[in-house]
Amino acid sequence: MHTELNAETLNLNLKHKIKKDTGEDIMLCYQCGKCTAGCPLNDEMDISPNQLLRMLQTEIPDLEEKVLKSSTIWLCLSCETCFSRCPKEVDLPKIMDYLRSESMRQNSVNKKASDIVAFHRSFLSTVKSVGRLYEIGLIAGYKARTFHLLQDVNVAPTMLLNGKLKIKPPLIKNRSEIAKIFDRIKELEEKEK
Amino acid sequence: MSRIGVFVCHCGENIGATVDCAEVAKMAKDFPGVAFSIDYKYMCSDPGQTLIKEAIKEHNLTGVVVAACSPRMHEPTFRKVAAEAGLNPYLCEMANLREHCSWVHYKDKSTTLKAAELVRMLVEKVKLNTPLYPIKVPVTKTALVIGGGIAGIQTALDIANSGHKVIMVEKSPSIGGHMSQLSETFPTLDCSQCILTPRMVEVAQHPNITLYTYAELESLDGFIGNFKATIKLKAKSVDHSVCNGCGECSAKCPIKKIPDEFNAGLGTRPAIYVPFPQAVPNKPVIDRDNCTYFRKNGKCGLCEKICPTKAIDFSQKDEFITVDVGAVVVTTGFDIKGTDFFPEYGYGKYKDIITGLQFERLASASGPTLGEIRRPSDGKIPQNIVFISCAGSRDPAKGIDYCSKICCMYLAKHAMLYKHKVHSGKASVFYMDIRAGGKTYEEFVRRAIEEDEVNYVRGRVSRIYEKDGKLIVKGVDTLLNSYPVEIEADMVVLGTAGIANPESESLAQKLHISYDQYHFFAEAHPKLRPVETNTAGIMLAGACQFPKDIPDSVSQASGAASKVSALFSQNELTRDPLIAFVNKNTCVGCFMCQSVCPYLAIEKEKIKAKDGSVIREVAKINPGLCQGCGTCVALCRSKSIDINGYSHKQVYAEVMSLFNERSLEYV
Amino acid sequence: MKIGFYPGCSLEGTAREYNESLKEISKVFKIELEEIIDWNCCGATAAHSLNKDLALALPARSLALAEKQGFNEIVVPCAACYSRLFTAYSELNSEPEKLEKIKEIIQIDFKVTSKPINVLEFINKYIKPDLKDKIKNKINLNIACYYGCLLVRPPKLLAVERYEDPMIMEEIIKITGAKPLDWAFKTECCGAGLSVSKTDVVNKLSGKIIDDAINRKADIIIVACPMCQSNLDMRRKSINTYLNKKLDIPVLFITQLIGKALGLDSNKLGLQRHFVKVSPELFMQKGISSDSVSNKIGVEV
Amino acid sequence: MSDFEPKIIAFVCNWCTYAGADLAGTSRIKYAHNIRIVRFPCTGRIDFMLLLKAFQSGADGIIVSGCHPADCHYTAGNYHARRRWIVFQNLLNFLGIDTRRITFSWVSAAEGAKWGHLVNEVVDNIKKIGPYTEYAKLGKIGIGSISEGNYARIE
Numbered sequence A: 001m002h003t004e005l006n007a008e009t010l011n012l013n014l015k016h017k018i019k020k021d022t023g024e025d026i027m028l029c030y031q032c033g034k035c036t037a038g039c040p041l042n043d044e045m046d047i048s049p050n051q052l053l054r055m056l057q058t059e060i061p062d063l064e065e066k067v068l069k070s071s072t073i074w075l076c077l078s079c080e081t082c083f084s085r086c087p088k089e090v091d092l093p094k095i096m097d098y099l100r101s102e103s104m105r106q107n108s109v110n111k112k113a114s115d116i117v118a119f120h121r122s123f124l125s126t127v128k129s130v131g132r133l134y135e136i137g138l139i140a141g142y143k144a145r146t147f148h149l150l151q152d153v154n155v156a157p158t159m160l161l162n163g164k165l166k167i168k169p170p171l172i173k174n175r176s177e178i179a180k181i182f183d184r185i186k187e188l189e190e191k192e193k
Numbered sequence B: 001m002s003r004i005g006v007f008v009c010h011c012g013e014n015i016g017a018t019v020d021c022a023e024v025a026k027m028a029k030d031f032p033g034v035a036f037s038i039d040y041k042y043m044c045s046d047p048g049q050t051l052i053k054e055a056i057k058e059h060n061l062t063g064v065v066v067a068a069c070s071p072r073m074h075e076p077t078f079r080k081v082a083a084e085a086g087l088n089p090y091l092c093e094m095a096n097l098r099e100h101c102s103w104v105h106y107k108d109k110s111t112t113l114k115a116a117e118l119v120r121m122l123v124e125k126v127k128l129n130t131p132l133y134p135i136k137v138p139v140t141k142t143a144l145v146i147g148g149g150i151a152g153i154q155t156a157l158d159i160a161n162s163g164h165k166v167i168m169v170e171k172s173p174s175i176g177g178h179m180s181q182l183s184e185t186f187p188t189l190d191c192s193q194c195i196l197t198p199r200m201v202e203v204a205q206h207p208n209i210t211l212y213t214y215a216e217l218e219s220l221d222g223f224i225g226n227f228k229a230t231i232k233l234k235a236k237s238v239d240h241s242v243c244n245g246c247g248e249c250s251a252k253c254p255i256k257k258i259p260d261e262f263n264a265g266l267g268t269r270p271a272i273y274v275p276f277p278q279a280v281p282n283k284p285v286i287d288r289d290n291c292t293y294f295r296k297n298g299k300c301g302l303c304e305k306i307c308p309t310k311a312i313d314f315s316q317k318d319e320f321i322t323v324d325v326g327a328v329v330v331t332t333g334f335d336i337k338g339t340d341f342f343p344e345y346g347y348g349k350y351k352d353i354i355t356g357l358q359f360e361r362l363a364s365a366s367g368p369t370l371g372e373i374r375r376p377s378d379g380k381i382p383q384n385i386v387f388i389s390c391a392g393s394r395d396p397a398k399g400i401d402y403c404s405k406i407c408c409m410y411l412a413k414h415a416m417l418y419k420h421k422v423h424s425g426k427a428s429v430f431y432m433d434i435r436a437g438g439k440t441y442e443e444f445v446r447r448a449i450e451e452d453e454v455n456y457v458r459g460r461v462s463r464i465y466e467k468d469g470k471l472i473v474k475g476v477d478t479l480l481n482s483y484p485v486e487i488e489a490d491m492v493v494l495g496t497a498g499i500a501n502p503e504s505e506s507l508a509q510k511l512h513i514s515y516d517q518y519h520f521f522a523e524a525h526p527k528l529r530p531v532e533t534n535t536a537g538i539m540l541a542g543a544c545q546f547p548k549d550i551p552d553s554v555s556q557a558s559g560a561a562s563k564v565s566a567l568f569s570q571n572e573l574t575r576d577p578l579i580a581f582v583n584k585n586t587c588v589g590c591f592m593c594q595s596v597c598p599y600l601a602i603e604k605e606k607i608k609a610k611d612g613s614v615i616r617e618v619a620k621i622n623p624g625l626c627q628g629c630g631t632c633v634a635l636c637r638s639k640s641i642d643i644n645g646y647s648h649k650q651v652y653a654e655v656m657s658l659f660n661e662r663s664l665e666y667v
Numbered sequence C: 001m002k003i004g005f006y007p008g009c010s011l012e013g014t015a016r017e018y019n020e021s022l023k024e025i026s027k028v029f030k031i032e033l034e035e036i037i038d039w040n041c042c043g044a045t046a047a048h049s050l051n052k053d054l055a056l057a058l059p060a061r062s063l064a065l066a067e068k069q070g071f072n073e074i075v076v077p078c079a080a081c082y083s084r085l086f087t088a089y090s091e092l093n094s095e096p097e098k099l100e101k102i103k104e105i106i107q108i109d110f111k112v113t114s115k116p117i118n119v120l121e122f123i124n125k126y127i128k129p130d131l132k133d134k135i136k137n138k139i140n141l142n143i144a145c146y147y148g149c150l151l152v153r154p155p156k157l158l159a160v161e162r163y164e165d166p167m168i169m170e171e172i173i174k175i176t177g178a179k180p181l182d183w184a185f186k187t188e189c190c191g192a193g194l195s196v197s198k199t200d201v202v203n204k205l206s207g208k209i210i211d212d213a214i215n216r217k218a219d220i221i222i223v224a225c226p227m228c229q230s231n232l233d234m235r236r237k238s239i240n241t242y243l244n245k246k247l248d249i250p251v252l253f254i255t256q257l258i259g260k261a262l263g264l265d266s267n268k269l270g271l272q273r274h275f276v277k278v279s280p281e282l283f284m285q286k287g288i289s290s291d292s293v294s295n296k297i298g299v300e301v
Numbered sequence D: 001m002s003d004f005e006p007k008i009i010a011f012v013c014n015w016c017t018y019a020g021a022d023l024a025g026t027s028r029i030k031y032a033h034n035i036r037i038v039r040f041p042c043t044g045r046i047d048f049m050l051l052l053k054a055f056q057s058g059a060d061g062i063i064v065s066g067c068h069p070a071d072c073h074y075t076a077g078n079y080h081a082r083r084r085w086i087v088f089q090n091l092l093n094f095l096g097i098d099t100r101r102i103t104f105s106w107v108s109a110a111e112g113a114k115w116g117h118l119v120n121e122v123v124d125n126i127k128k129i130g131p132y133t134e135y136a137k138l139g140k141i142g143i144g145s146i147s148e149g150n151y152a153r154i155e
């Protein structure tokens, strides 16, 4: 008999929420460390991928909080190396995706990750308004969000010279549709809450 | 007309205190078909038994119901009593008034009433009982042992030494199995060949053992005590009765570059070969797939010219022989995964990543390097060696969930042997858990760590790649907060998973035995019948059931041998006749029954017309195999199968007896 | 022959040469790549990092539009877009409830029948069979084929053979006469997703890749993903600063290499757009006739 | 309804549940007297038409019990029984017999106490559901013609 997922346990354990939302079972992980051994970002992460799963397995609230506040979840590149080698087929990138949105929802985003979140946000807001990626808009937005005003000054001019930067945004015809997609998702989320 | 006798037992106070036994006997008298009824203090006592015997004779009873304790306790007693009084023992039934009534209910009218109903059920049943006779089958006291590894060798010797004949069938040119390939063996580090070779010779010389090497089972028919096995003797192309084993042929054979199976592919052998110097028999065979004579239509023939005894016989054909055996022991062992199984470790393309078995050959004094640990690529002695445990095992993603059980131990052994041979070298073992449950096993592993300073790192290796002649092994130490561990190794040994033989499934089908999801043969019960299969008369031993080490293989082999000897200690087998039978007239030949019988007891029988043409096929139950579970009975849609002792009519009568006179109002 | 085409944002901008070269070689094989009308951004790492519905809905819209245009297959040259589109394609195909939800969100009814294929699949299926006959210049170079992450992973989803040591590009370029190298980093991650936000990480990861390719005597690296290309090429200056080395190995798209083998003009293939300049001698040195690569633009490294 | 004493028949296998019931006896575990046990070699032997016949004759409830899933004395008989039970349930529904009247359980030779609990539970349940009075209906839809050796077929 597996444990019933009721509202109470849901509030308590991140592990169960992940199971419900993504279908991934944290308990499958037997802590072999193979994911971490192959992770290109392990050196940069504050919690290594296998330790992160171990922390979730314990159901200790302090550790769950640490996970949501970690830089790890933002550094993960979704390169899928871990998943493709995990003997237990734990889909870590999928779990990372979940943890990122949960971390944002709980306002627990790691300070060091603010650049990354800012980049993702700028990216999506460009997509929302243009329908496609508009590099200049993106970088401008990103810089405004992060104050990394000097970043990429050495690349941008060459990009422009090589014909790699478009000056005009690549507007698509039905831009409003894209914006509506964003809005409907937001509505749905509000409803689910 | 039935004349049933009912004997109600008080069991002292056990039944008597709760159930009004006299009343039950009185009621029983009025049940239709009951000719005699009586209650008594202790039915199983001598006077009680005499009482029954006399009543049977005096009242000419055609059936008996003893209303007493559980049939699981005294059914044999009372059946014997019936037999002694001249009544067929299967015409005696017991009603369980003690365990199912007096002990579980309070003294009450309803309890007595229930007791009477229980009696009535059995009276109705016994009226429909028929005389049955125990099934007797003769036993052929010869055992067939399939596979000549250490498990097969031990089994054959144990059976042969208890005075019975053994036929051993080994598919390769020599017996010995994996153990003959090992260097030294844990947990004692004694030399494998030294302890194995004498036993191999004993097998060859034992008067009770007939050995067929280069042979395989073709088919097996029959049942316990009475199997017929057809064995295929593959053409050896050498007449072993004249060959003197001089070895001239192998030395001169121009084909030399065939990967040597015995050396796990690390060396080469000629087309005419003896697999290893201590082989039994120590005479060559020609590997026809690689011999020029057979590949190129009679060219070469050098061996024939050179052989001093004229033993070479290219014209030999595969031969088939049929033997009668009473029992079969399957000891076909296991296989191990190769290095190409591991994408993340280079798909087998790096020469210096080897399997444990290859390491055994490197460490063996009779191996390709004469016992020096040298890496395959350039023959250098590795200064930094890495062992990886659970390579493929405990890895559901690779389809193997189980622990292979032996690798923890042999990797510790390897690391130790390496350190003993290369004192300056560095040995690391990547592991997840160290499974060393066995007598002196844990001590063995600790010795590797404490005395030989083998570096055990807890973690699975993510990837190995080659760089400037080194193998870069990337792991982490999970005991150090997943600290990255990157080793530049000269050689890597994978403790690859032990798996079932590739042909195990087809062998199981020939033998009609079952196998598990990993294709290892299935034992009848994991705890209580670990050396038997579900097919009576077929036993298992060794690594064909699951990867296991030598001590376990040998214990199981002796266990299987003792099962065989116990079987052979009887001239005839007697079995309960409570088995199923088919009504040929109504059977429609759907063979649904065949698919559910756990003992494969149901065969097809051809019904033929006078002219010999087949009219139809019907089911036929082999009384030697049927265990009487009744699954087929319930399944047959045309109700063409019935079962002695639990026939349709009998169970029906039992149920109906409860309601025809709903609640026995006449009490 | 016509086939659906989802260029993706990069091919419109930073990876223009990928777009140009792909179209040029397709022309040789009489294949017309027809763009999905009004396609939108797949959402990339940003979407699935932040919102799983969005990560499905954005690619789903493009898939739906492709279906409306009647395409069974859509070529998706960018490995990152391919990964997003293919994930959406499989998830929506196997989970009907998800599909319902997404249809609701994008407000288009569709059955998820347009299958995304990546450039390697495209080449294998439509170009490789006739490639040999059309080769004009034999490529005589040592080549490190770099796959990165998303062309081969996760293997369960993509069903790539030999996902730790793929051979698809190698098999293709062998036809051009090139010598593929056995090297260790073909599927190691270059740090793509953090290209802008964590440049230091990119320097480190991409640095290792380039270093290994050079150690094994590669003349060029070829890729099939604009992210990989921009990390290995565009960021070379900062990689070199980080490594304190001067690595000048060019990084070409596989389509550009095939283009060269087909004898196409370098500028049409966009070779002039690279940061690490592709010297005109590169193809000539090895005894192959080559037109001159416009040398006007490109940075000194 | 308070004095309603249901008739419950138990179809059990010889190796596990029959022995479990024996153990309940040896342990002097008391339970309701309404139960009558019919012994079978294995639950695999149990023909579900017999259950219908029992209902038709006036049983109020039925227990079918054998070895736990992996412990069948004959390796797989109980598995086949369970498979047939699923089909049979549909038939019961079709015939309008409340499936709560049949309890499928596993009682091993070591579970004397479980057997006692099971019987009490079933008796309580059936008391709540009430006597089975619709057997006449079963006769009407053709089950009445079932007699030994002449069963309707169930698929």
Ligand SMILES: Cc1cc2nc3c(=O)[nH]c(=O)nc-3n(C[C@H](O)[C@H](O)[C@H](O)COP(=O)(O)OP(=O)(O)OC[C@H]3O[C@@H](n4cnc5c(N)ncnc54)[C@H](O)[C@@H]3O)c2cc1C
Residues within 6 Å of the ligand: B146, B147, B148, B149, B150, B151, B152, B169, B170, B171, B172, B174, B175, B176, B177, B178, B179, B182, B184, B185, B186, B187, B215, B216, B217, B331, B332, B333, B334, B335, B336, B356, B357, B358, B360, B406, B410, B413, B501, B503, B507, B541, B542, B543, B544, B548, B549, B550, B551, B553
């Ligand atoms: C690398 C390695 C190191 C090991 N080290 C140790 C150690 O140090 N100590 C220890 O106790 N154990 C060790 N073991 C385990 C040991 O090898 C096994 O326990 C033992 O070999 C099992 O014996 P077996 O007879 O069951 O099977 P096997 O040795 O596999 O023998 C089976 C025999 O059956 C034959 N056969 C197969 N199929 C057929 C067929 N269809 N018909 C006829 N014949 C057939 C085969 O040719 C073979 O001769 C090691 C194993 C490995 C892989």
Ligand SMILES: Cc1cc2nc3c(=O)[nH]c(=O)nc-3n(C[C@H](O)[C@H](O)[C@H](O)COP(=O)(O)OP(=O)(O)OC[C@H]3O[C@@H](n4cnc5c(N)ncnc54)[C@H](O)[C@@H]3O)c2cc1C
Residues within 6 Å of the ligand: B527
């Ligand atoms: C807590 C625990 C849990 C376990 N769980 C499992 C499990 O789940 N599954 C499993 O497979 N195994 C389990 N086991 C292991 C299992 O109990 C043993 O394998 C098994 O009992 C061994 O049987 P035995 O007959 O060798 O020894 P024992 O069970 O110890 O029997 C020895 C008998 O010999 C008698 N005896 C002792 N000395 C003498 C003497 N000098 N003269 C005459 N008689 C003597 C003793 O009284 C006893 O009756 C468990 C063990 C323990 C401790």
Ligand code: SF4
Residues within 6 Å of the ligand: A028, A029, A030, A031, A032, A033, A034, A035, A036, A049, A050, A053, A082, A085, A086, A087, A088, A089, A090, A092
């Ligand atoms: S590889 Fe898989 S099982 Fe191993 S630690 Fe990582 S997630 Fe857990």
Ligand code: SF4
Residues within 6 Å of the ligand: A035, A038, A039, A040, A041, A042, A049, A075, A076, A077, A078, A079, A080, A081, A082, A083, A092, A093, A096
């Ligand atoms: S997907 Fe994330 S956690 Fe997994 S290996 Fe890549 S970066 Fe590391």
Ligand code: SF4
Residues within 6 Å of the ligand: B238, B242, B243, B244, B245, B246, B247, B248, B249, B250, B283, B284, B306, B307, B308, B309, B310, B311, B312
């Ligand atoms: S076949 Fe002839 S040459 Fe070969 S070993 Fe036998 S006797 Fe010697």
Ligand code: SF4
Residues within 6 Å of the ligand: B252, B253, B254, B255, B271, B272, B286, B290, B291, B292, B293, B294, B299, B300, B301, B302, B303, B304
């Ligand atoms: S015929 Fe020639 S190749 Fe064949 S075994 Fe004899 S010597 Fe070798």
Ligand code: SF4
Residues within 6 Å of the ligand: B389, B390, B391, B393, B394, B402, B403, B404, B405, B406, B407, B408, B409, B433, B434, B435, B495
């Ligand atoms: S025995 Fe040890 S190495 Fe082998 S599978 Fe089991 S745990 Fe792994």
Ligand code: SF4
Residues within 6 Å of the ligand: B436, B437
């Ligand atoms: S001693 Fe017992 S508990 Fe400890 S590892 Fe061995 S088997 Fe497990």
Ligand code: SF4
Residues within 6 Å of the ligand: B582, B586, B587, B588, B589, B590, B591, B592, B593, B594, B618, B619, B635, B636, B637, B638, B639, B640, B641
């Ligand atoms: S199930 Fe019945 S009818 Fe079918 S073959 Fe078996 S005995 Fe004959």
Ligand code: SF4
Residues within 6 Å of the ligand: B579, B580, B596, B597, B598, B599, B600, B601, B602, B621, B625, B626, B627, B628, B629, B630, B631, B632, B633, B643
């Ligand atoms: S009673 Fe059981 S063992 Fe006998 S034939 Fe039928 S299914 Fe097979």
